[in-house]
Amino acid sequence: MTLLELEDVTASYGPVQVLEGVSLSVPENGAFGILGANGAGKTTTLRAISATVRTGGRITFDGKDIRGLRPDQVAALGIAHVPEGRGTFGDLSVRENLRVGAYLRNDRKGIDEDIDYCLDLFPNLQERIGSNASALSGGEQQMLAVARAIMSKPRLLLLDEASLGLAPSTAKNVYDAIRRLRSESGIAMLVVEQNANLAFTLVDGATVLETGRNVLTGTTAELKGMDEIRRAYLGG
Amino acid sequence: GREGGGGGGGGGGSASPGITDDSVTLGVTTPLSGATAGPGTCTVAGVKAYFGAKNAEGGVEFGDGKTRTVDIRALDDTYDPQQAKANYDQLKNDVFAMTAGLGTPTNRAWRDAAIADEVPQVLIMTGDPLFSDTEESPWQLGFVPIYQNEGEAFGELLATSSEEHKVAILSQNDDYGEGYVEGFKSAIEGADNIEIVDELTYEATDTSVDAQITELASSGADIFFNAMSVTPLMIASLQKAQQLNWKPSWFLPSNTSSPGAILEPGGAAAYPGIYSVSFAKAPQSPAFAQDEDVVEYLAALKEHGDYPDPPAFPHCQWSWMIGATLEQAFGEMTEPTRENFMEALRSIEDFQAPLMLEGTAVNTSEEGQPAVSTLNVQKFNGKGYDTVESFG
Amino acid sequence: MAAELTLQDVSLQFGGIKVLQEVSFTVEPGQIFGLVGPNGAGKTSLFNCISGHYKPTSGVVRIDGAEVQGARPATLAGHGLARTFQHPALQLHETVLENVLLGAHSRLPGGALEWAVRTPRTRRAEKELRAEALELLERNDLGWAAHLPADELSHGLHKGVELCRALLMKPKLLLLDEPAAGLPHTEVETLIATVRRLRAEDDITVVIVEHHMGLIAALTDRVVVLDHGAKLMEGSAAEAQSDPRVIEAYIGKDAADDAA
Amino acid sequence: MGTFIQLVIDGLSTGSVYAALALAIVLVHSATGLINFAQGGMAVLAAYFAWYLTNQGVPLIVAILLSIVFSFALGAVVERWLMRRFERGDPDTAVVVTIGLLTLITGIAGWLWTYNNQQFPSLFPLDTVSFLGVSVSIRSIGTTVVIVVAMVLLQALFVGTKLGLALRAVAINPQSAAFSGLPVGRLLMVGWGLAAVLGAVAGALVAPQLTLTPGMLDNALVYALAAVILGGLTSPVGVVVAAWIIGILENLAAVYVPFIGHDLKIAVPFILLFVVLIVRPQGLFGRKTVVRV
Amino acid sequence: MASASSLSTSSRSAAAPAAAAPSFRQRRWVRMAAPLVLALVLAVLPLVLPEFANETIARIGVFAVAVLGLNVVMGYTGQVSLGQIFFLGVGAYVTAYGVQNDWNIVLVFVLACLIPAVAGLIVALAAARLGGLAIAMVTVALPIVGVPLAKRLSEFTGGSQGLSARFADNPEWTGLYDDQWQLYIVLVIGGIVFLLTRYLVRGKYGRAFAIVKGNENVASSMGISPYRYKVLAFTIASLIGGVSGFLYMLVVQYTSPETMSFGHSIELLAAMVIGGAGSIVGSILGGAWYVLVPQLTNAVDASLTALLQGAVLLLVLFVLPGGLASLPRALTRGRRRSGADRGVGAPPTTPSSTAGSGTAAEGSERERQGPA
């Protein structure tokens, strides 16, 4: 079953159109990747889903058209977006950040458990639990953003370069944990990632964007087998 | 001005700007918004009411035999000198004379220009003596008594007292407060039964004068001379002194002594005596409830002055009187020129304008004095005021 | 002249948190020096101590032999230190060119009055540096974006603009904080080439913080590994990558396998 | 000595007036990141509303409660239909919009109810109690107590509740807040609504003392802002304490420092503010915000 | 599907703008001619306009200069200053005092610039350490304390009765009317100040001010000491404020403590934002706003000025959040951008300024977005 489907989606910032027609689909419990050069439109595609750019085309989630919703309404459907850059609440403590992530939930106990889970996953955050998020190091903030998204128990996770600024081992841990989430809780995910080596350990398939269009879509195995992909993204 | 002083100077009766055979336009610049909008609004309402009523009857008769309607063009200056000057610039070539505006700095801002342009700036509401100095201000004339006079009147009354008095003074930190204090002090000079025990100031922008009242209360004075022009602060002072159980006799200026708007909410009945000076009947006072002048005035204010409530500020009454005084001057004008108008205006003697208290009158020919310089000292009787001759 | 950088027992504390603990090392003039370590190890903080944005709690920082700890960032910048930021900080509403020109500040002569009356000297200098900035952008494949507002560029390209801005300062010592983050593979290779060329042409010392081990391995002459604010080891990139402590604390077992 | 204590007590009660307004400003700031210059104007409007109702025969306490409801709606409407357009733009523009709003509200009040001073009935009796040779009006005590209660409630809202956390999160990063499912628009409206409610309470408390005019709180605004910055923008307790300090210090300086006197006493809070800010840029009780490079 | 060889970096070059050569030439031509035309118009205008128009333009000049100063410190450098009117007041008092004591008018002018500048420098040396709202509250103290201070120093200031000074009566040889002569002086002095400021905020210093406003950490790493540049901007603003004070005396010919009342500082701030913060043209528009709106509301209904002014202010900002100076940009933005790059399939032009109307929720929700 398809969970998320983009059909010929366009998007623009003010008068500047940057997506010229992007199509992709993420199956229930699936993981799909988006690759592309800087400026190709990866981030914009995720923003189109979470309703933070002006869009055209069709975006359906769970069979329903979600275009025209507000960002928080999209989130309420169970789509959690880990944005590019610092997506944390600088003046809130690490714990408060996590609590905000769980805003849509009301199961007190579950929330506390999940906070513990996240702190387990990111020992750095455990150490800085009471600090303001703005004091954290770049990588720690990235961890916090991912953790906050996990706190909302989403059905679909949008990850925009979640490994950005993470140490190699930490990046790996994060991806391991996300993979675990996928198998344990059945979360689906749409992943933008420059580190294609890492991304390919997670996703089943991916699309390559170029100037706001899909130029190539395939399964992980297919893509890995293509020379030009290896050259451009895998450094092989 | 481009006329280079031609405004009123044109010899031989060519009409000045702002006047035709059947109408004359007067300009007002006064605060209609901002902190002083309360009294400011009144300055327009009274004169508008006066001439509104006259116009409804056909107009005002001029000395040249013509009957003219009187239009008022009022602009808001928010008590900003610069804006007042701008308003003047805007009006000067369209109006016959400027009148009734409230405020010292706002009137001073264009005084020089009015002199240079030879535009009358008359019957304005400031107690600044400069405007009544004919030498310095040939095209000006104040209306209300200079602040010094008001302070003096009370000082003179106090000097007649047979008892010993200790006086505490609180005054607004500007020419208003200074004028009052100066007049008061000059009147009690030499009176050895009077001692000033403490003297403080406050800013018109203060939110509270509690500290001053507390400090003055500790002086043990039995007379409190409070030269204050801000209504809420006056009410608060009356309340605060009671709260401190300090019960002196008070002196209040003419514009902050309204029985309904200040004394009643302030709980003035608790004090042995509340004195003020006035030359106008207070419409709220029961003594004048049936007074013909007052009834006519209140009706006109509502109908022509666009002022529905009974006024809380005496400025409404004053500007009504300004209307009457102007009419008086118009009646003496033989030529439709500003110069002729100034002449006529300066020659009014003992004119008992409507709403004027017995014993006061408009006198425009007195050197160095505004149109009104006579005042009655009054004492609060629980409802309104009675004129008094001696302290106690 | 490329600068020499020496740190001697540099420590930094915020409240109770020990961010840096007695870190010492020396960067020789002309070296490309790597600084790696897990998240929160104190790499950026160390940069801040060098560039004057943080004042070390104790210890000595020397640039070309002069003690500079506690000096103001602006002073240090005036003496040939340039840096980029981990999180790119551009003037988003200004054009890319204006952003880059900011790097020319100290190289432009004249006081406020001279600029207000536009003396020929200031006009000439502005013109020259504008041309230089354009050329710099061109060389970094960003020439096409020179006149676009920075916020119309995608995130990944901001890094490049920041680098150009720092380069226009003509520094003797350049600190790069995760320059490769968010770049696709091909761009990382371009970056490596750029830094190499820099050293060759401009006689400059470079310190790089980076999690991209490929870049570190390809580029650096020497690396220091930080962990929890303390120096874990110092050596060549290859030594670091095979050091078990480093693998344990930083690279991760599997990742090390992958890279191998 | 009696005078000294009396001056301190007087300062406390003046300070409470500033504190009332300051709390509302803090609430809006925490919930939207803006300084609302129109806060006082909105409070005045609420007070006029209550005053109007009492003139129609509605009992005072009911009138005040109704004005509180009215204020919540007013705050929410202002946010939704006016401020929202500016909330993420240049903050200077938003501040100027609130200045424009203040002007507009003052104008409306003057137009509807004239610039005359209106008597607003007091919730508390005008009696005074005396002790130690000092007299305090019941009204001051009542005002102070209400302020303290409001302060405690506000503090509790921010640190202890989900709503408070959500309000703060929205102010800090609306986009991430939306990504976490927080209804950003609605929360902003609630923030403004609650601040307006606080303002309405403040208005009802101080109107009997200042007498009701369209510009009633204009002069208090400057003091309230000074208290907000001095106490620390993030701390309800801080701003109330700061407002009291300002009220007391001003009185004492005016009386006991002859050079300052009553005319220059207004300089005192600003000198204090300046000295404190040099030492503690975040204010007396404020949380330090870390700006990392 | 595109050929794989283009996969790597092609997306960036695709966005290269195609500069249209003829329009550029045209623009250069306009750029050369416009100042000349403008100068000519300004030279002739005072001769043909009626008296009141000249007086009004002169007043606009006064406040445009004051707003310009505020723009230097706030619009360009980001320090919220609520004290600008204080420096205008000081400049006016210095001028009035000098004129009353028959000092040489050039000396008076120099002092009217220098004394506020020095006062500003002293204030800034202390205040520039603060940021954000803190500096706003410290600067607001200037007018607030300035008013009672001016009253207390009545020996120099004339106390609450203020000072009058007329010094701009036209010299005989000009054959001009007073209002024309005054306007010429305002235009010349104001024009010079505007020109110098315009150059200053373009190059090295403009960029430095902007980065100090944008990010102090970046500024300092570029060798720009935020503190020094804040002090510099504040001092320049004070100096320009002094110039406006001189012009104020020239035009209004009277000053009193009310001149520098705190409310005017707020109005200046509003004028700056409505004109357009960080914009030279915006400063002129701000000055025009300051002078014309009260005039306009007075004409509509003098008893509703506050209501009308508030309403007009909100209306203008609602339509043009970037201020009046952003009007042309708002009108042309869509066309320029969509024409310049990625021309294919550009959507119909939607000036961002209209986004909030109609479906306000959606529109402004969107406005808030963009890279965080």
Ligand SMILES: Nc1ncnc2c1ncn2[C@@H]1O[C@H](COP(=O)(O)OP(=O)(O)OP(=O)(O)O)[C@@H](O)[C@H]1O
């Ligand atoms: N706020 C904006 N206004 C105008 N154009 C924008 C804006 N943000 C992004 N763009 C443009 O949209 C295009 C796609 O940007 P996007 O951020 O989606 O790229 P990306 O693929 O995520 O790149 P990166 O790998 O660098 O993050 C780019 O050409 C960029 O210049």
Ligand SMILES: Nc1ncnc2c1ncn2[C@@H]1O[C@H](COP(=O)(O)OP(=O)(O)OP(=O)(O)O)[C@@H](O)[C@H]1O
């Ligand atoms: N101003 C500050 N206030 C409080 N803590 C700080 C501050 N600056 C840094 N820290 C703390 O110091 C530690 C080191 O931070 P730093 O940014 O130097 O790490 P880093 O090595 O650069 O990590 P990353 O690879 O994630 O960027 C972090 O735990 C951070 O929270």
Ligand SMILES: [Mg+2]
């Ligand atoms: Mg991206």
Ligand SMILES: [Mg+2]
């Ligand atoms: Mg770092």
